């Protein structure tokens with residue numbers, strides 16, 4: 001069951017962080033660009049080498065990576081080959097892999113999306129889905145959650161500044177995000193795992209802590225994927241409500257905050273080793289911030305004594 005495996009990886013690594021592999025060109029160190037720009041498919045190779053460097057640096061330290069497919073799609077076939085190669089490599093390294101694809105469509109089209117991303121060429125352990133079109137648009141993904149032990153994270157409260165334009169509109173005396181939450185919680189009810197979380201998770205952003213608190217109460221069996229930390233302004237104190245009293249219930253994403261941390265000190269001119277060290281340092285810093293906030297709020301049960309000592 002996907003959510004059980006994710007939770008066990010989080011406990012094994014003592015770390016509720018998912019690193020976003022979003023290879024925006026401005027984030028790529030010059031040394032990688034220089035070395036691979038003469039290849040036949042330079043952007044594909046540059047993205048792949050960039051991701052490999054990140055995975056080699058943090059693969060032992062974090063439970064999961066999330067790939068935002070848009071950054072690969074914009075480079076066409078080359079980009080998608082790098083996407084595919086990165087998924088396989090991350091899996092080989094024992095990481096849980098989330099494809100951030102935000103799909104959802106009429107049933108027959110959703111079947112094709114689910115097939116491509118949960119069992120076909122771009123198979124991941126879990127993907128993000130857009131529930132705007134209702135249950136039948138998600139059904140093909142749900143079936144693969146059951147038959148292939150996959151997971152999904154449905155958009156419920158997103159991190160962007162305009163997310164309230166639709167998600168906070170009130171219908172039947174409550175905001176749309178709460179209507180979405182009730183449905184998402186229900187869609188997962190027949191896939192509950194041993195930690196009490198279903199295969200159907202929700203995207204609940206770090207940038208809206210008040211809503212996250214409401215949503216944790218509304219969705220006791222729904223695991224949260226939390227974007228918006230760091231680069232979008234989300235802080236450690238903003239994510240604590242997304243976790244349950246054991247310190248489970250959420251995994252927090254950071255992409256630019258980790259991949260681009262090196263630029264604050266050295267600009268693009270770093271060695272590969274310096275880049276990898278900066279990825280490790282940024283990940284460890286974020287982990288410390290998160291675990292400290294969880295500890296201060298007595299939501300620390302699942303993390304080991306050794307981690308307690310470090311904080």
Ligand SMILES: O=c1ccn([C@@H]2O[C@H](COP(=O)(O)O)[C@@H](O)[C@H]2O)c(=O)[nH]1
Pocket residue numbers: 020022068100157158159160203205227228229230231232253254255256257
């Ligand atoms: O509400 C959402 C849903 C998804 N995202 C994605 O998460 C990462 C965030 O990247 P940062 O660089 O850490 O800001 C990115 O892939 C988004 O597409 C989100 O930000 N908000």
